[in-house]
Structures are given as C-alpha cells and as structure tokens.
Amino acid sequence: xxxxxxxxxxxxxxxxxxxxxxxxxxxxxxxxxxxxxxxxxxxxxxxxxxxxxxxxxxxxxxxxxxxxxxxxxxxxxxxxxxxxxxxxxxxxxxxxxxxxxxxxxxxxxxxxxxxxxxxxxxxxxxxxxxxxxxxxxxxxxxxxxxxxxxxxxxxxxxxxxxxxxxxxxxxxxxxxxxxxxxxxxxxxxxxxxxxxxxxxxxxxxxxxxxxxxxxxxxxxxxxxxxxxxxxxxxxxxxxxxxxxxxxxxxxxxxxxxxxxxxxxxxxxxxxxxxxxxxxxxxxxxxxxx
Amino acid sequence: xxxxxxxxxxxxxxxxxxxxxxxxxxxxxxxxxxxxxxxxxxxxxxxxxxxxxxxxxxxxxxxxxxxxxxxxxxxxxxxxxxxxxxxxxxxxxxxxxxxxxxxxxxxxxxxxxxxxxxxxxxxxxxxxxxxxxxxxxxxxxxxxxxxxxxxxxxxxxxxxxxxxxxxxxxxxxxxxxxxxxxxxxxxxxxxxxxxxxxxxxxxxxxxxxxxxxxxxxxxxxxxxxxxxxxxxxxxxxxxxxxxxxxxxxxxxxxxxxxxxxxxxxxxxxxxxxxxxxxxxxxxxxxxxx
Numbered sequence: 001x002x003x004x005x006x007x008x009x010x011x012x013x014x015x016x017x018x019x020x021x022x023x024x025x026x027x028x029x030x031x032x033x034x035x036x037x038x039x040x041x042x043x044x045x046x047x048x049x050x051x052x053x054x055x056x057x058x059x060x061x062x063x064x065x066x067x068x069x070x071x072x073x074x075x076x077x078x079x080x081x082x083x084x085x086x087x088x089x090x091x092x093x094x095x096x097x098x099x100x101x102x103x104x105x106x107x108x109x110x111x112x113x114x115x116x117x118x119x120x121x122x123x124x125x126x127x128x129x130x131x132x133x134x135x136x137x138x139x140x141x142x143x144x145x146x147x148x149x150x151x152x153x154x155x156x157x158x159x160x161x162x163x164x165x166x167x168x169x170x171x172x173x174x175x176x177x178x179x180x181x182x183x184x185x186x187x188x189x190x191x192x193x194x195x196x197x198x199x200x201x202x203x204x205x206x207x208x209x210x211x212x213x214x215x216x217x218x219x220x221x222x223x224x225x226x227x228x229x230x231x232x233x234x235x236x237x238x239x240x241x242x243x244x245x246x247x248x249x250x251x252x253x254x255x256x257x258x259x260x261x262x263x264x265x266x267x268x269x270x271x272x273x274x275x276x277x278x279x280x281x282x283x284x285x286x287x288x289x
Numbered sequence: 290x291x292x293x294x295x296x297x298x299x300x301x302x303x304x305x306x307x308x309x310x311x312x313x314x315x316x317x318x319x320x321x322x323x324x325x326x327x328x329x330x331x332x333x334x335x336x337x338x339x340x341x342x343x344x345x346x347x348x349x350x351x352x353x354x355x356x357x358x359x360x361x362x363x364x365x366x367x368x369x370x371x372x373x374x375x376x377x378x379x380x381x382x383x384x385x386x387x388x389x390x391x392x393x394x395x396x397x398x399x400x401x402x403x404x405x406x407x408x409x410x411x412x413x414x415x416x417x418x419x420x421x422x423x424x425x426x427x428x429x430x431x432x433x434x435x436x437x438x439x440x441x442x443x444x445x446x447x448x449x450x451x452x453x454x455x456x457x458x459x460x461x462x463x464x465x466x467x468x469x470x471x472x473x474x475x476x477x478x479x480x481x482x483x484x485x486x487x488x489x490x491x492x493x494x495x496x497x498x499x500x501x502x503x504x505x506x507x508x509x510x511x512x513x514x515x516x517x518x519x520x521x522x523x524x525x526x527x528x529x530x531x532x533x534x535x536x537x538x539x540x541x542x543x544x545x546x547x548x549x550x551x552x553x554x555x556x557x558x559x560x561x562x563x564x565x566x567x568x569x570x571x572x573x574x575x576x577x578x
Binding site: 019022123126140 | 307308309310311312313314315316317320364368371373374391392393394396397399400401403404405407408410411412414415418419421422423424425426429430432433434435436437439440442443444445446447451454
C-alpha cells in the first residue's frame with residue numbers, strides 16, 4: 001500500500017465511524033463530501049513519511065496523526081470557504097460544502113471534523129498513552145490559538161497585519177505539526193523535524209501565492225485571484241513573479257537539507273523532491289523552464 | 290475556593306494561554322468575550338462535583354476536564370448564535386459574539402474554543418497519561434458526530450427529525466460527558482455516572498424548553514420564543530406546561546436517586562438539589578407554587 005492509499009483508507013475509516021448509527025443524514029453526507037475526493041493530501045503523506053523515516057512501530061498511531069492533520073486541514077477549508085470569509089462557491093473542482101449543503105451544515109461539518117481529529121488520536125493511542133499528550137499538543141498548536149490556522153485566518157480580520165505571523169500560522173503551523181507529529185507517532189524526538197515542516201510550509205505558501213496570481217480556476221479547482229480581490233498579503237505582490245519563484249526553489253532546497261540523518265532519510269528526500277516538482281504552477285513551469 | 294471559583298480560575302488560565310504572545314488581537318478579545326462572564330457553569334461544576342465525590346487526586350486533570358467541557362459548551366453557543374442558525378443578537382444579556390465582533394471572528398472563536406478544550410486536556414494529563422485517552426473519548430463523544438452537540442444542531446436541518454436523538458445529542462450528551470469525565474479525571478470507573486448525566490441533561494433540556502416558552506428576554510439574557518419561531522421540537526408543545534413541569538421534577542428526583550454510593554454522595558445530592566431549584570423558570574415557580 002502506498003502512502004497515498006494508506007491515507008485514503010485511514011480517512012475512510014474515520015468518516016465511516018463518525019457517520020455510523022443514527023447520525024443526522026445531511027451532516028453525515030456533508031462530512032464525507034468535505035473529505036472526499038481530497039486534494040494532494042500533502043500534509044498527512046508528509047506525516048507518514050517522517051514516521052517511516054523514524055522507524056515507525058505503531059502504524060495505527062501514525063495513521064491517526066496523519067488523519068487528524070488532514071481532517072483539521074479539511075475543516076479549515078470548509079470554514080474558509082464560508083460566505084463570511086472567502087465566499088468561495090467551488091473547492092477541489094466541485095461546489096464548496098456550504099454551496100452544496102447549506103451554511104449551517106458547513107459550519108457544523110467543520111466543527112465535527114475538528115472533533116473527529118482529536119477523537120481519532122485518543123482511540124488509536126489508547127495503548128501507547130505516553131505518545132498521546134505530545135501528539136495532541138503538537139497538532140492543536142498547529143491549528144489553534146495563538147499560532148495555528150485559526151490565528152492565521154484571524155489575521156485577515158486585522159487592519160494592521162503581521163504578515164510573517166499570518167503566513168506562519170495560516171500555512172506553516174500545520175506543516176510543522178505534520179513533521180513533528182510523524183516523529184512522535186514513531187516514538188522519536190520531534191525537535192529535529194521542526195525545520196522540515198517550517199521550510200515546506202513556507203514553500204507551500206509561496207506556491208499557493210504563485211498559483212493564486214497565475215492559475216485559472218479550472219486548473220486550481222477553486223477561485224483564483226482571491227488574494228488581490230480580498231487585499232490579502234501575497235508574496236508575488238511583495239517579491240514579483242521571478243522573486244517568488246526563486247524563493248520557492250531555495251525553500252525546497254533548504255527543506256531537503258534539513259532532513260536529519262536516519263535510516264529513511266534518503267527516501268524521504270526523494271519524496272520531498274518529487275512533491276516539490278508539483279508545487280510550481282504549470283504556467284510558471286512552462287514560462288520559467 | 291468554591292467549585293464556582295475554581296471553574297472561573299481554570300477558565301481564566303486557559304484563556305490567558307490561548308491569547309498570549311503574538312495572538313491576533315480581535316480573535317483574542319472575542320475568545321475572552323465568549324467565555325466571560327459566563328452563565329451558571331452548570332456542566333463544569335457538575336464535573337468537579339463528581340470528581341470530588343470520587344475522591345479526586347489530580348485536581349489539574351479535573352480542572353482541564355471541567356474547562357474543556359465549558360469551552361466546548363461556549364463554542365456551541367457562539368456557533369449556534371450565528372446568522373445562519375438562530376441569528377441571535379444577544380446572549381447572556383449582551384450582544385452575541387458575531388454581533389459584537391463579526392461573523393468571521395465568531396466562526397473562528399468557536400473553532401479556537403474547540404481546539405483549546407483538547408489542548409488543555411493534553412497539557413494537564415501529561416503526567417497521568419492513562420486518563421487522557423478515555424477523557425478525550427468521552428468528551429469528544431459528547432460534542433462530535435454521530436451523537437454529540439454538533440449532531441444535535443444538525444438535526445435542526447433535517448425535515449424528518451428524530452426528536453429523541455435530537456435532544457439527547459444537543460443537550461444530554463455533554464451532561465453525560467461532564468459526569469463521566471469527572472469520574473475518569475479522579476481515576477474512577479465512569480460507568481456508574483452515566484445515568485446522572487442523562488437525567489440531568491434531560492432535566493436541563495426540559496427546563497430550557499419551559500424557559501423558551503415562558504420567559505422574557507430580559508430574564509433569559511437571550512431571545513425567547515425561538516423554538517416556536519424556528520419550528521423546533523419543544524417539550525412544552527408536546528406535554529403542555531404542566532406536563533413539562535412534572536417531567537422536570539421527576540427527572541431531578543431520578544437524577545438524585547442515580548448517584549452511586551461513595552464518600553461524597555451526600556454533598557453531591559445536596560448540590561444537585563440546589564442547582565435543580567434554579568432550573569424552573571421564575572414565572573413557573575410563581576404560578577406553580
């Protein structure tokens with residue numbers, strides 16, 4: 001089973017559990033819709049890859065960490081698409097959750113996904129209790145206040161925006177959680193894995209800003225040009241197209257260089273390199289080739 | 290320190306932690322506003338009281354359980370007040386969070402409160418790791434899918450509503466979490482404490498339905514008559530005023546009778562009795578006296 005298949009299977013099990021029994025049918029459908037089909041699943045695959053590199057010994061715990069991170073990411077997308085935020089009618093090439101179901105069900109689906117993330121960790125880590133507290137601490141730091149995704153989204157409501165804090169919180173924090181939680185789920189020290197998450201998060205944010213500035217909606221599966229429309233900070237505005245592209249390249253190199261020496265370091269470096277190739281928007285790859 | 294004081298102090302510490310450092314200022318303010326001043330703090334005080342009755346030995350863990358339960362309750366209120374749900378302009382006698390801050394900040398405040406609940410449990414239970422997984426499982430079951438608060442709120446979007454599942458999920462589940470988590474936080478078996486939570490949850494739902502039918506907004510601190518306006522199931526419509534009042538009384542008696550024999554049983558029975566006296570709306574107390 002590849003990492004991608006493993007992520008899908010673990011997500012499927014989590015959604016089945018949350019929608020079992022006498023669940024309210026529409027929210028059950030909205031949950032499934034919010035999770036499948038997914039995007040590139042970059043964060044959970046990164047989490048699995050780090051765990052494997054660290055000599056994974058409890059696959060169920062790694063799965064729960066990876067699933068938790070992806071569910072939290074999905075929750076942030078569902079809420080971010082709401083009319084009061086980005087008012088995005090599409091996501092991953094189909095109507096967004098609030099467009100397909102309703103605004104109340106989109107709010108509730110996001111809430112339910114957040115809870116599912118922590119519930120799944122508790123279930124999986126019942127027999128390795130010492131890994132549970134650090135996993136939850138790391139992952140909640142990546143999404144909560146004061147430095148996680150919700151903090152990042154909240155910076156968009158501030159007049160005087162701290163751009164660095166904004167990017168680090170909105171994108172970087174969950175990548176850091178993914179690499180560090182991968183290590184903890186394998187019983188390893190998470191400290192040496194922080195930098196990989198930071199660099200990849202920054203690379204991903206740069207790629208996202210490039211995509212927003214360059215791509216068309218059909219390629220992206222969601223509205224583009226949103227940063228300019230919504231007056232959000234964007235690295236392309238700051239550095240120019242070429243500058244942002246150079247930044248992306250150096251961040252990927254720094255990410256690869258940061259991978260600690262361990263048995264699985266080599267295959268992890270290959271994975272990061274392969275994933276990074278996909279990050280640059282197609283137009284840029286064509287024009288910059 | 291009384292139970293009520295202990296709950297406020299622990300909530301204060303949790304809010305300080307979440308709003309420390311370089312937190313986005315408006316979301317930080319919205320979080321504090323959503324938590325203080327509180328309502329009766331019924332659920333966290335119940336959680337503390339059960340832990341004390343069970344011979345509490347780790348006050349930090351009990352505090353985290355009680356705080357987590359109250360933060361999740363606050364999150365549900367903030368999201369439930371949103372324009373797409375109840376569109377309530379007031380709560381606890383002041384403007385609701387979305388009215389005072391904005392809709393995006395209300396969505397994010399709810400999300401942040403949910404995450405804070407689990408983060409706080411992980412922090413407090415780091416040195417009693419075996420209690421963490423059951424605590425998170427119990428508490429997430431009380432708020433998530435398929436049987437917790439979000440499921441209860443989602444039943445309001447269904448045409449063919451399962452009234453019993455609706456009430457059990459929207460109100461009962463978090464009371465069950467409060468009593469059972471109180472026991473677990475003290476290292477006790479949670480099973481014998483389920484019924485107390487179930488009965489008190491049902492009593493509280495009955496009292497809430499009575500208040501909605503009878504009270505005025507000034508007394509309640511939030512809009513009343515909402516169930517009729519929003520065509521939501523309400524026990525007063527089902528049983529009549531007198532029937533609903535009789536149901537409330539017998540539920541409180543059953544709750545008290547369900548308290549397992551233990552060192553603290555007597556003071557817990559007194560607490561439930563005292564709290565229950567406050568449940569009946571004032572008009573009813575006057576007319577039914």
